[in-house]
Structures are given as C-alpha cells and as structure tokens.
Amino acid sequence: MSSLGAIIPVLPDRERTILRLYFLGSLTQREVADAIGMSHMRVSRLLHRSCGHLRNCLLAG
Known part of the structure; x- marks a missing residue:
C-alpha cells in the first residue's frame, strides 16, 4: 500500500509548493x-x- 509521504515527492516542485502553501500554510x-x-x-x-493524482495513486496502492 502506498503512503502519501511516498507519493508527494513524485509531484513537480510547483505542485508540491501549492499543496504545502494551501494545506500546511492554510492560505x-x-x-x-x-x-x-x-x-x-x-x-x-x-x-x-x-489531489486527483494523489487520490488515484493511493487507491491503486
């Protein structure tokens, strides 16, 4: 089973930055x-x- 921590590094830098600012930075x-x-x-x-990519990866696990 895949974990979110293993999938996020595969995303492009720009998308990781957006996720970090939005979810962790509460912007x-x-x-x-x-x-x-x-x-x-x-x-x-x-x-x-x-988010769709992460969801699909987790479900495919």
Missing part, C-alpha cells in the same frame, strides 16, 4: 496564487489535478 487559493505569481484559476486547476 487561500488567491493567497497561494499571489505568493507564487500565477492566476487563481491556475492554482485551482493544479490543486484539483494534484
């Missing part, structure tokens, strides 16, 4: 977007994609 998507210099919609899409 809003808008605040994350401002912090890394991209649009709010792009952050939203990357969060959705990253």
Whole structure:
C-alpha cells in the first residue's frame, strides 16, 4: 500500500509548493496564487489535478 509521504515527492516542485502553501500554510487559493505569481484559476486547476493524482495513486496502492 502506498503512503502519501511516498507519493508527494513524485509531484513537480510547483505542485508540491501549492499543496504545502494551501494545506500546511492554510492560505487561500488567491493567497497561494499571489505568493507564487500565477492566476487563481491556475492554482485551482493544479490543486484539483494534484489531489486527483494523489487520490488515484493511493487507491491503486
């Protein structure tokens, strides 16, 4: 069975940064977007994609 800690390092740096700021830093998507210099919609899409990838990897385990 896969663990989240084993899967996260496989994500690109930008997606790991977004996840860290959003979930661990408790920033809003808008605040994350401002912090890394991209649009709010792009952050939203990357969060959705990253979480989906992590979920699929965990379920495939």
